[in-house]
Amino acid sequence: SPLVGHDGVAKELAAAIEGEPWHAILLPGLVPGARLMRAVVAAFRRHEVLMGPALTRWVASLEGGLDGYLSRRDGKLRSNARRAAKRARAEGISFERGGTLARAVAVERRSWKGLAGTGILVPEMRAFYGALLARLGDRARMLFARKDGEDVGYIMGGVRDVTYRGFQFSYDERFAHVSLGGLLQVEQIAALAEEGVGTYDMGIDLPYKRRWADGPVDTVTLAVVRG
Secondary structure (H helix, E strand, O other): OOOOOOOHHHHHHHOOOOOOOOEEEEEEEEOOOOHHHHHHHHHOOOOOEEEEEOOEEEEEEEEOOOHHHHHHHEEEEHHHHHHHHHHHHOOOEEEOOOOHHHHHHHOOOOOOHHOOHHHOHHHHHHHHHHHHHHHHHHEEEEEEEEOOOOEEEEEEEEEEEOEEEEEEEEHHHHHHHHOOOHHHHHHHHHHHOOOOOOEEEEEEOOHHHHHHOOEEEEEEEEEEEOO
């Protein structure tokens, strides 16, 4: 959702670029029919405004902290989370908040994504997340799973106001039996709830996310073509 702020930000954007040599603008992350979307259409009414297809994301409330979040999940997810936490303790795995992209890349090399040559090992992906985390600064949220002084899993995202947008998570394939993916999610949710984050935006629609989320949210991209 790159276009953020109060409704007036649409007018400010239109005014700021009026004298610039632009031909088209893409404005993603807008909720159909919402005030901000209507404000964008009004601000660019001198131009042609086209709407792209809807993109579904899955979102979860963190109301009530980790306990409240888990109470809204099905029994199987809660049981799996308890078993994963028990296995992690038996393996001597701990969790550390904060970190760097370089550490995440090192973990990715030992994950199924890294073994397949995908994920943040792809140069373009690594460059994108490097730039994104740099711009986020202290709004970035990274958490690492560690064993015997070594990183074995990571999860990262960013916070805007009271919403956390998840980016990526992965773990060392040697510890797949611990269910580190789900456990990293639980640990990140606990950390976010502690700081008062109220919403976890899990990103684009993938089947596994539905059990972790409360429901879908559709957004669209508007394309403004200079008139």
